Amino acid sequence: MNELLQDLKFRGLINQVTDEAGLEELLNKESIKLYSGFDPTADSLHIGHMLPILTLKRFQLAGHHPIALVGGATGLIGDPSGKKAERTLNTEDIVQQWSDSIKNQLSRFLDFEAEVNPAEIANNFEWLGKMTITEFLRDVGKNFSINYMLAKDSVKTRIESGISFSEFTYMILQSYDFLKLYKNEHCKLQIGGSDQWGNITAGLELIRRTETDAKAFGLTIPLVTKADGTKFGKTEGGAVWLDREKTSPYEFYQFWINADDRDVVKYLKYFTFLSHEEINALEKEVQDAPEKRAVHKRLAEEVTAMVHGREALDQAIRISAALFSGDIKALTGEEIKQGFKDVPTHEASAKDIGLIDLLIEAGVSPSKRQAREDVSNGAIYINGERQQDLNYVLQGEDRIDDEFTIIRRGKKKYTMVKY
Numbered sequence: 476m477n478e479l480l481q482d483l484k485f486r487g488l489i490n491q492v493t494d495e496a497g498l499e500e501l502l503n504k505e506s507i508k509l510y511s512g513f514d515p516t517a518d519s520l521h522i523g524h525m526l527p528i529l530t531l532k533r534f535q536l537a538g539h540h541p542i543a544l545v546g547g548a549t550g551l552i553g554d555p556s557g558k559k560a561e562r563t564l565n566t567e568d569i570v571q572q573w574s575d576s577i578k579n580q581l582s583r584f585l586d587f588e589a590e591v592n593p594a595e596i597a598n599n600f601e602w603l604g605k606m607t608i609t610e611f612l613r614d615v616g617k618n619f620s621i622n623y624m625l626a627k628d629s630v631k632t633r634i635e636s637g638i639s640f641s642e643f644t645y646m647i648l649q650s651y652d653f654l655k656l657y658k659n660e661h662c663k664l665q666i667g668g669s670d671q672w673g674n675i676t677a678g679l680e681l682i683r684r685t686e687t688d689a690k691a692f693g694l695t696i697p698l699v700t701k702a703d704g705t706k707f708g709k710t711e712g713g714a715v716w717l718d719r720e721k722t723s724p725y726e727f728y729q730f731w732i733n734a735d736d737r738d739v740v741k742y743l744k745y746f747t748f749l750s751h752e753e754i755n756a757l758e759k760e761v762q763d764a765p766e767k768r769a770v771h772k773r774l775a776e777e778v779t780a781m782v783h784g785r786e787a788l789d790q791a792i793r794i795s796a797a798l799f800s801g802d803i804k805a806l807t808g809e810e811i812k813q814g815f816k817d818v819p820t821h822e823a824s825a826k827d828i829g830l831i832d833l834l835i836e837a838g839v840s841p842s843k844r845q846a847r848e849d850v851s852n853g854a855i856y857i858n859g860e861r862q863q864d865l866n867y868v869l870q871g872e873d874r875i876d877d878e879f880t881i882i883r884r885g886k887k888k889y890t891m892v893k894y
């Protein structure tokens with residue numbers, strides 16, 4: 476058995492393979508080129524994209540050459556696979572901009588400097604962008620029968636609700652990419668999410684029809700599912716992005732820490748490079764002492780360090796600990812902003828405001844009487860410091876970075892006061 480395929484199987488990373496025995500033979504024989512494509516449908520990739528990226532990386536670590544393809548052209552059209560409705564088109568400028576940011580993100584995961592098997596980046600705008608309509612229809616489109624195309628899930632499921640000619644032809648564009656990379660780069664394998672099976676096999680069909688003695692393969696990765704049935708990768712705040720401006724390293728870390736006990740081992744297998752032995756040991760730990768959440772922590776550490784680096788991970792851990800204990804004094808203003816992004820905010824009516832007045836206008840305490848009680852009982856904290864003086868007036872030193880103050884009532888109720 477091939478070691479890489481064995482690893483992918485152990486991790487549950489294989490959904491379908493076009494010809495497993497053939498692929499195994501090939502992987503045992505040579506170091507191959509493989510690719511996966513990413514359409515710029517937003518200014519950042521999100522954690523749903525991580526599985527194909529990390530799978531490319533697993534191939535690279537096993538000695539193969541990964542090509543990460545940015546869909547500068549396909550992103551202008553829109554893949555109907557797995558989509559219930561037609562997409563709205565984005566402008567060429569926007570797609571160009573998004574292609575650049577996605578390219579940068581992809582570059583963080585793969586090794587482009589490796590001596591023998593460096594990763595490569597490609598952009599299908601380079602060939603599809605230049606192609607003329609007559610070339611497309613004569614050289615590529617002629618190889619696809621309408622029947623074949625109508626039978627694909629991506630099209631079949633949309634016949635009733637509607638699909639444009641543009642999205643209908645998407646599979647041909649992606650097929651042409653595979654053919655192009657197969658011919659020019661000897662790229663013999665395309666991988667992608669399970670919804671990409673139709674597009675990948677269409678590419679294989681095109682290669683088979685146009686190349687003699689062609690041998691290429693497709694492999695899909697499962698869709699990440701969650702034990703509670705909700706969609707993976709979404710939080711209340713929306714998608715979990717790989718761009719730290721959109722999802723801070725602290726939020727990113729929290730996402731993994733909060734994984735369901737039933738999902739955590741699966742995520743370790745999917746998203747980390749820990750050894751099988753280590754994962755098996757951690758699996759035992761979840762079964763024996765799930766309440767310790769040590770395995771969740773380990774998962775969050777591994778993935779956050781990989782995506783955002785060691786320093787950002789340390790910061791995320793410090794913010795989490797400070798928020799948990801309520802002692803935020805040691806945090807910087809930036810760290811507090813990350814940690815308190817989702818707490819209610821209140822715009823203070825004045826800078827040097829009396830504490831009781833502030834508690835009332837910010838809705839921290841429901842009434843004046845309660846506000847006074849809260850303060851004298853010691854339930855009120857200003858930036859992590861208890862304040863029991865009923866006549867206390869907030870001053871400059873209570874404003875972090877001269878911008879905001881964190882008020883806490885009781886154990887967990889936080890409010891960010893801005894000026």
Ligand SMILES: N[C@@H](Cc1ccc(O)cc1)C(=O)O
Pocket residue numbers: 511512513514544546549554599648649650652653667671674
């Ligand atoms: N269709 C893929 C992206 C892709 C684009 C071009 C390719 O050649 C391959 C894959 C997706 O939407 O996820």
